Amino acid sequence: MKIEDDIQSPKVWTDVRRRPLEFEVNDKVYLKGSPMKGVIGFGTKGKLSPLYIGPCRISKTVGNVAYELKILQAFATVHPVFHICMFKKCLVDPSLIVPTANVGIQDNFSYEDILVSISDSEVCKLTKKEITLVKVLLRIKLL
Numbered sequence: 001m002k003i004e005d006d007i008q009s010p011k012v013w014t015d016v017r018r019r020p021l022e023f024e025v026n027d028k029v030y031l032k033g034s035p036m037k038g039v040i041g042f043g044t045k046g047k048l049s050p051l052y053i054g055p056c057r058i059s060k061t062v063g064n065v066a067y068e069l070k071i072l073q074a075f076a077t078v079h080p081v082f083h084i085c086m087f088k089k090c091l092v093d094p095s096l097i098v099p100t101a102n103v104g105i106q107d108n109f110s111y112e113d114i115l116v117s118i119s120d121s122e123v124c125k126l127t128k129k130e131i132t133l134v135k136v137l138l139r140i141k142l143l
Helices: 012-015
Strands: 029-030 052-062 064-071 081-083 085-091 115-126 130-140
Touching: 029 064
Parallel strands: none
Antiparallel strands: 029 052, 029 085, 052 064, 064 081, 115 130
16 A cells, blocks of 8 residues: 555645636636736725626636636726636525615715514613614605
């Protein structure tokens, strides 16, 4: 018995957690914002820089692991072909999209809610004071 048989290579452990990614034309994906730590990819560098940009639509397959994206006009200077490791799959379910046209949102992005009922109340005791917690059911006023 050889020593190499007992010791498994790191590739074996890596392949257990790796899943094959395959995309088709017109799939939506998120594009990684910065390819390496500290490198400005899109936008600003630092804590508030976006991790992923998108969703972007795949327009063409270039190879097994390269795809051409239809990206925003603001990023027109960037080459549109990216490796598959730069993508994160975008799971879009049209039934989960909530229409916001019938919600009465004012100019300052506030809305009016209506009290329906108080479902539960509880007193939380701290060392020097008591706080009353109330569970309230509200309804948003629609137009």
